[in-house]
Amino acid sequence: DAGVTQSPTHLIKTRGQQVTLRCSPKSGHDTVSWYQQALGQGPQFIFQYYEEEERQRGNFPDRFSGHQFPNYSSELNVNALLLGDSALYLCASSRPGKFNSPLHFGNGTRLTVT
Amino acid sequence: DAKTTQPNSMESNEEEPVHLPCNHSTISGTDYIHWYRQLPSQGPEYVIHGLTSNVNNRMASLAIAEDRKSSTLILHRATLRDAAVYYCILNSQAGTALIFGKGTTLSVSS
Numbered sequence: 001d002a003g004v005t006q007s008p009t010h011l012i013k014t015r016g017q018q019v020t021l022r023c024s025p026k027s028g029h030d031t032v033s034w035y036q037q038a039l040g041q042g043p044q045f046i047f048q049y050y051e052e053e054e055r056q057r058g059n060f061p062d063r064f065s066g067h068q069f070p071n072y073s074s075e076l077n078v079n080a081l082l083l084g085d086s087a088l089y090l091c092a093s094s095r096p097g098k099f100n101s102p103l104h105f106g107n108g109t110r111l112t113v114t
Numbered sequence: 115d116a117k118t119t120q121p122n123s124m125e126s127n128e129e130e131p132v133h134l135p136c137n138h139s140t141i142s143g144t145d146y147i148h149w150y151r152q153l154p155s156q157g158p159e160y161v162i163h164g165l166t167s168n169v170n171n172r173m174a175s176l177a178i179a180e181d182r183k184s185s186t187l188i189l190h191r192a193t194l195r196d197a198a199v200y201y202c203i204l205n206s207q208a209g210t211a212l213i214f215g216k217g218t219t220l221s222v223s224s
Contacts, residue, residue, distance in 0.1 A: 004157075033211055042201060042214035043158065056211050090157050103150070103212060105157030 002027065004106035006091050012112045013081050019111060021076040025093030026104045031055075032074040033103070034066060035090040043090055049074050078111075086113045118202045123219045126192045134187040134218055136202030141182050144206045149176065149187050151198040152217070158201065161187065197222045 005024045013019050025032050031050045035043035045058035049068035068074045072093075078085055088108040095101040119137040126132045138147070149161040162169055162176045164185075169176040175188040189196055201217040 035214075042199075042216050045211045045213055048211050058211070092157070102148075102160030102163070103158070105159065107155070107157050 004091055004093050004104050006089075006106035006109050008109060009107070010110045010112075012114060015081055015083060015113055017081050018077065018079045019081060021078075021089050021091075021109045021111070023074045023076070023091030023093075023106060025072050025074070025091075029093035029095055029101075029104065030072050031094045032068060032072065033092045033094070034074070034076045035092065036060075037088040037090055037108070039087075046076070081113045083113050086111060118204060118215055120200070120202055120215065120218045122216070123221065125221045125223065126189075126196075128193060128222055128224045129191050132189040132192045132196070132220065132222075134189075134200050134202075134220065135184065136186070137184045138202070138204055139183045141204060142206055145182075145204040146206070147176065147178060147182075147185050148203040148205055148212060149174070150201045150203065150212075150214075151196075152201070153195075153198045158214075161200070192220075192222045194222050194224060196220065 003026050007022045033048040034046040037043045046060050047057040048055050052068045063079045065077045088110050090105055090108045092103040092105045094103045146165050148163040150158040151161050152158040162171055162174050164176045177186045199217040199219050201214050203212045205212055
């Protein structure tokens with residue numbers, strides 16, 4: 001049973017460019033959350049998708065957008081990249097409304113903006 | 115969600131018990147206490163969660179104070195593989211996002 005898979009694992013982009021990161025949730029999960037983790041910090045919540053809609057959003061600018069597909073996979077898009085966007089981007093999947101269903105994280109995409 | 119306070123770092127020796135504290139003095143009656151840990155170069159992984167009663171699973175135990183203003187994650191016998199950042203998180207509404215703090219970095223020595 002595959003867990004959460006993210007692609008690519010590493011990415012280097014130039015300031016001002018756009019990037020798309022991808023996530024496939026764990027089998028049986030239908031909710032996807034995205035987090036940004038800067039070096040030495042805890043993960044910061046970006047947004048959560050359920051039933052192909054953004055259900056909850058953290059304190060991130062509109063440059064960060066996402067999408068969820070009918071098969072529950074998800075994309076994170078970041079426009080007009082800044083140097084400060086360099087971070088590990090984590091995807092987590094879960095079942096909604098069940099505390100017995102913990103978050104399952106992928107190992108992330110390491111984005112470097114130069 | 116209410117905030118949690120954890121020590122920045124802790125040290126332990128292999129095969130000894132480890133008690134990781136978490137203070138959450140403003141916890142509400144509906145807040146669940148979640149613990150996750152993040153091993154180097156990996157995403158966080160679920161450890162345990164509870165509401166009022168102490169909880170045990172194959173990874174750890176969670177001891178919750180009677181007034182629920184603090185809790186302790188207990189690793190019964192630390193191994194080198196337990197070296198990680200441990201996050202204590204409160205969440206009151208099922209299905210909503212978990213908000214991480216900086217956590218406690220646990221070092222384990224042989």
